[in-house]
Amino acid sequence: MTSSRHAGDSGGFRKEEFRLKVEDLTLLPAISPHVLEFMTSLDDPAANIAGISGRIEKDPGLSARILKVANSPLYASRGHVTRVIDALVRVGLMTAKAIIMTASFFDSIRDHPAVASLWKHSMAVSFGARKIGEATGMTRLDELYLAGLLHDIGKVVYPMFARESFDAYLEDDSTDPGPVRESRLFGMDHAELGTRLAEAWNFPPVIYHAIRYHHAPVDAPEPSRDVVNAVGLADRISSAYGMGHSEDPFVEGGIRPLIENLGVSSSIDGILASVLGYGDNIE
Amino acid sequence: MARMMKVELATTEDGEMIVQDVHDMLGRLLVRAPRRIDPELKRMLLARGIQEVFIPDQSSGDAEYERQIVEQERDAIRKRFSRLQDTPDNKRIVEIFIRAFEVFHAEKGKIPPV
Incomplete structure (x- = not known):
């Protein structure tokens, strides 16, 4: 492999160094001790929800995030919760894990101008995917929320480790699709990058399939296809309505096949209205 | 404009x-x-x-201001779709998205009913 340096990186960015940093990230060294402790406890078969709740309560920021999601419009019909343990029961441990991982990553780039749009997009896609799941009678709605939340987690890594190249990427007016430009600049696109992380962090296959194939749902393995289609459609809806960070979501396949494969032709108006309403309230 | x-x-x-x-x-x-x-x-x-x-x-009042915002956003949606291949299927999809957007804002009173 040849060394490749991007001209816009005064720090001397190299693709192979970036790849090594990503490999380090799969071991979770970059996150706070509380998050690490929480993540470890989730993989412990002997862990109980009271113990996990106690660990989260050590960190007011984490507690607030879990409570906020548990009291969000997604769970509005179930009343208000004020205790972390009740919030965990409501959202589920896997969703809590995704929320905390995602928030931890976003925190690390909070001073970057793109962070707000990346966050808004992730929230909108997680909401939209769940709404699509409701409209189609899917039963594992939490998986849809989680897959939507994590589908672009790979993009957050670029400003973490290659900020100047990421800035150049955002300013690039090339007509090439985003993943093509990402591969060119960073050596791997955000779908590949996010898949590596989600696999390493022990998320189930349906989650990393959604990350891997959300731009090309037709290539997704059959058991995960519905979830991937839902995330793919939610991704395109969110981007179309400006809850995105990219202007080129529509060069990578059409929208109609997703609508037809999911069987939401008759309910698409309601889904679009729900996402628009949710987008107005994302902080 | x-x-x-x-x-x-x-x-x-x-x-x-x-x-x-x-x-x-x-x-x-x-x-x-x-x-x-x-x-x-x-x-x-x-x-x-x-x-x-x-x-x-905003000098022309709140209603006009809201209408202008919606108009800007509608133009932006069309612009985002502009790189979709120009097929009848895709045109139909764009119209579905635009109509849902207009209905949403009409129900909020930001633009006249559609």
Whole structure:
């Protein structure tokens, strides 16, 4: 492999160094001790929800995030919760894990101008995917929320480790699709990058399939296809309505096949209205 | 095209809509319109030497202002779809998205019923 340096990186960015940093990230060294402790406890078969709740309560920021999601419009019909343990029961441990991982990553780039749009997009896609799941009678709605939340987690890594190249990427007016430009600049696109992380962090296959194939749902393995289609459609809806960070979501396949494969032709108006309403309230 | 006015970035309120793309002195795109101003965006633009931005001209009243915002956003949706292949299927999809957007804002009273 040849060394490749991007001209816009005064720090001397190299693709192979970036790849090594990503490999380090799969071991979770970059996150706070509380998050690490929480993540470890989730993989412990002997862990109980009271113990996990106690660990989260050590960190007011984490507690607030879990409570906020548990009291969000997604769970509005179930009343208000004020205790972390009740919030965990409501959202589920896997969703809590995704929320905390995602928030931890976003925190690390909070001073970057793109962070707000990346966050808004992730929230909108997680909401939209769940709404699509409701409209189609899917039963594992939490998986849809989680897959939507994590589908672009790979993009957050670029400003973490290659900020100047990421800035150049955002300013690039090339007509090439985003993943093509990402591969060119960073050596791997955000779908590949996010898949590596989600696999390493022990998320189930349906989650990393959604990350891997959300731009090309037709290539997704059959058991995960519905979830991937839902995330793919939610991704395109969110981007179309400006809850995105990219202007080129529509060069990578059409929208109609997703609508037809999911069987939401008759309910698409309601889904679009729900996402628009949710987008107005994302902080 | 809706009317717009140039204002000092430092004095704009959070939530105000930037309605014209913002470029730096080298012509690089910093913000693609429409985009709401938030504290982080304002700080980033000021740090890059941007002192003025275009927002909708509200002199014609709140209703007109809301209509202009919706109009800007509708144009932006069409622009985002502009790279879709020009097929009857895709045109239909664009119209479904635009109509849902118009119905949503009509129900909120921002534009006349559609």
